[in-house]
Amino acid sequence: MMTQDLLLDASRAFFGQVTKLDARRARLTLMQANARYRLATVSVRYGVREFRVEIDRYRNTIRLSEITVHRRLGFDRRNPLNGFAMREIEHVRLLHTHRLDRYLPVESNLDKN
Numbered sequence: 001m002m003t004q005d006l007l008l009d010a011s012r013a014f015f016g017q018v019t020k021l022d023a024r025r026a027r028l029t030l031m032q033a034n035a036r037y038r039l040a041t042v043s044v045r046y047g048v049r050e051f052r053v054e055i056d057r058y059r060n061t062i063r064l065s066e067i068t069v070h071r072r073l074g075f076d077r078r079n080p081l082n083g084f085a086m087r088e089i090e091h092v093r094l095l096h097t098h099r100l101d102r103y104l105p106v107e108s109n110l111d112k113n
Contacts, residue, residue, distance in 0.1 A: 002036055002037040002104075003037075004030060004033075004037070006104070007030070007033070007037050007040055007042070007104075008028050008030065008042065010055070010062070010103040010104045011028055011042040011044070011053040011055070011062075012024075012026065012028060013103055014053060014062050014064065014098065014103050015044050015046075015051065015053060015064065018064055018095070018096045018098070019046075019051075019095075021046055025046065026044050026046045027044070027045045027046075028042055028043070028044055029042065029043045030042055030043075031043050031052075037055070037057070038056075038057040038058060039054075039055070039056055039057070039058070040054070040055045041053070041054050041055075042054075042055070049066070050066070050067040050068075050069075051064060051065065051066055051067065051095075052064070052065045052066075052067055052092070055100065055104075056100070057100060057104075060099055060100045060101060061097055061098070061099065061100055062097070062098050062099075062100045062103060062104075063094060063096065063097045063098075064094075064095045064096045064097075065092050065093060065094050065095060066092075066093045066095055067090060067091070067092055068090070068091045068093070069088050069089070069090050069091075070088070070089045070090075071086055071087070071088050071089075072086070072087055072089070073085070073086055073087070074086075074087040
């Protein structure tokens with residue numbers, strides 16, 4: 001049975017192995033997951049850098065992406081103050097994709113449901 005702790009431990013191990021950073025210093029947060037954690041997204045903050053670990057147990061993959069947020073002043077019709085507002089643009093860069101069974105135990109009853 002998959003638990004949230006097991007999922008976060010696997011994400012931490014994957015992040016540490018792939019980036020060669022000290023994964024114990026990273027702050028992990030489970031952002032979203034479906035039933036039995038078959039699809040899950042974990043946010044990883046390491047200092048000022050932000051990463052995202054996506055676990056897909058249907059395809060047996062685990063992916064690491066780096067998130068970069070750019071802020072700029074732009075025109076926004078919804079803003080009542082002159083129409084100008086600070087806008088945030090999020091860029092996602094895929095860094096690594098690995099097989100999931102290297103980090104999590106394989107469940108044999110995955111095809112039954």
